[in-house]
Amino acid sequence: MAGGRGALRVPERWTDYIPLGCRMPGTRFIAFKVPLKKSFDQNLLPEERFSPRDLIRKVEERKEELGLIIDLTYTTRYYGREDLPPTLRYTKIVTMGHKIPNKKTISMFRYMVKKFLTRNKDNDKLIGVHCTHGLNRTGYLVCRYLIDVEGMEPNAAIELFNKSRGHPIERINYIRDLQKRALKNSCEPKNSGSDVFREKGSAPAKPQKQLVKHHPSQAPLAVPRFPCRSPSSTKEQRPDPRAQGQPQELGHGHRALGQRQQEHLEQRHLEQKKLERRQQKKLKQLEQNHLERHHQEQRQQKKQNHQEQRQKKKLKHLEQNHLEQRQQKKLKHLEQNHQEQRQLEEQHHKKMKHQEQRQLEEQHHLEQRQQKKLKYQEQNHEEQRQQKKVKYLEQNHLEQRQLEEQNHLEQRQQKKLKHLEQNHLEQNHLEQRQLEEQHHLEQREQKKLKHLEQNHQEQRQQKKLKHQEQRQQKKLKHQEQRQLEEQHPVEQRQPCSSAPRNCWLPQELSPARKRRRRKHELKEQEMS
Numbered sequence: 001m002a003g004g005r006g007a008l009r010v011p012e013r014w015t016d017y018i019p020l021g022c023r024m025p026g027t028r029f030i031a032f033k034v035p036l037k038k039s040f041d042q043n044l045l046p047e048e049r050f051s052p053r054d055l056i057r058k059v060e061e062r063k064e065e066l067g068l069i070i071d072l073t074y075t076t077r078y079y080g081r082e083d084l085p086p087t088l089r090y091t092k093i094v095t096m097g098h099k100i101p102n103k104k105t106i107s108m109f110r111y112m113v114k115k116f117l118t119r120n121k122d123n124d125k126l127i128g129v130h131c132t133h134g135l136n137r138t139g140y141l142v143c144r145y146l147i148d149v150e151g152m153e154p155n156a157a158i159e160l161f162n163k164s165r166g167h168p169i170e171r172i173n174y175i176r177d178l179q180k181r182a183l184k185n186s187c188e189p190k191n192s193g194s195d196v197f198r199e200k201g202s203a204p205a206k207p208q209k210q211l212v213k214h215h216p217s218q219a220p221l222a223v224p225r226f227p228c229r230s231p232s233s234t235k236e237q238r239p240d241p242r243a244q245g246q247p248q249e250l251g252h253g254h255r256a257l258g259q260r261q262q263e264h265l266e267q268r269h270l271e272q273k274k275l276e277r278r279q280q281k282k283l284k285q286l287e288q289n290h291l292e293r294h295h296q297e298q299r300q301q302k303k304q305n306h307q308e309q310r311q312k313k314k315l316k317h318l319e320q321n322h323l324e325q326r327q328q329k330k331l332k333h334l335e336q337n338h339q340e341q342r343q344l345e346e347q348h349h350k351k352m353k354h355q356e357q358r359q360l361e362e363q364h365h366l367e368q369r370q371q372k373k374l375k376y377q378e379q380n381h382e383e384q385r386q387q388k389k390v391k392y393l394e395q396n397h398l399e400q401r402q403l404e405e406q407n408h409l410e411q412r413q414q415k416k417l418k419h420l421e422q423n424h425l426e427q428n429h430l431e432q433r434q435l436e437e438q439h440h441l442e443q444r445e446q447k448k449l450k451h452l453e454q455n456h457q458e459q460r461q462q463k464k465l466k467h468q469e470q471r472q473q474k475k476l477k478h479q480e481q482r483q484l485e486e487q488h489p490v491e492q493r494q495p496c497s498s499a500p501r502n503c504w505l506p507q508e509l510s511p512a513r514k515r516r517r518r519k520h521e522l523k524e525q526e527m528s
Helices: 038-043 052-061 103-119 136-148 154-165 172-185 205-212 231-237 252-365 367-487 511-527
Strands: 020-023 029-032 066-071 089-092 126-130
Touching: 020 052, 020 154, 029 136, 029 154, 052 066, 052 126, 066 103, 089 252, 103 136, 103 252, 126 136, 136 154, 136 172, 154 172, 252 367, 367 511
Parallel strands: 029 126, 066 089, 066 126
Antiparallel strands: 020 029
16 A cells, blocks of 8 residues: 555655654654655555644643654655644754755754754753654754763764664664764863854854853753863863962052953953854844745745646546547447448348349249249248348347447536536636626616606606696686686677676587587696
């Protein structure tokens, strides 16, 4: 199962090692092999899997807590920062395998460990270190820290790491380089790792030892080894040869010596400040470089993911085209076979007709021979029937196979169509949202238009009402005039029997005039 291809390939001999070692006694270090994200599970058995969640779970089962993970692998395909909880600190120091790490990686490792220890003085959180197998690069850098900073002997540091990890360091060049550190550190003063960032032309170790004294609260990782001798202590114990044998008088020479000593102390103080500033600048530069590397790795991961997605889309498109081409070829092949079968059937049908005509002609001309040949013809006819049946069965069998293939193709197409429909549904959902927004805008516009039309209609109605009132006023005036004319006509007045002689009654209106009046009254009622 341990295999795979490409980005999901499991590292070689990864399953041969224990996932997690024990905590190194007297230190905060714990070593383990690289955890693999979930996508690697398809190439591993359930009991062989070891993910970042499994790492945190196993550490919690031991009633301990991880505070920092230092990743020494030379790739980013095994897991990423997003696979770890946000409260857990994670730093990546890219380190080549099979080679002894350079000074830059060693100084970066020391800096990250010291920074974590100063920030976590009050707790007991662990520092998890891993490379691919958690043995060679991990063991070298951990042992190198214990030898250079904590003053342990190389063999003791190597044995401590091997027991805690459960597997020994395998690379001989790493072990030899660690053993050489005993000779280099035998006559050098221990300065708690403050000379990590010292340049070649910098000041001696005495002012740096004074700088380290500003951080007495840093918790040691292991029991330090006492150095052979410290030049700073010998210098402090030596008496000044010029001071011996001279009386303590208030002379001119004594004052000059005091001034020189003060100037010398001031120069030393200034040099110490300069060294502190240089160290702070270097620490800031290292942090910036580490952040830039982290950003570059994130960008590369994003690019790789984008390229993988594009390749997957291309492969899907090519598969679809290939399937469509195969379907078209099959359909063409089926059509050709169907046409050939039809041609064969037509030829056979023509032959049968020709044979029947011949038989009829022979029957007319050879009636005597027919009786003898009837039996022979019946046999031939039965054989032909059997052949037809066989052909018909073969055709049915071929048609059934074709139908089964078509059904299989249709099922595959339906699955693909479902997948496409899901994508279309998502697109339709977005389009529906856009349409709803457009519909909402259109409704608002329609409401505005309706409001404008209502205002316009109200204005028109007001105008109509005014016009109707004017017309009614005119009509009333006209009617009054007409009534006056009707009451006092000049020609159509008649004497009233009951009235005095000078009173005249109007004549009755004609039916046509009455109709006109009714129509006019109806129109006025409708208008009102």
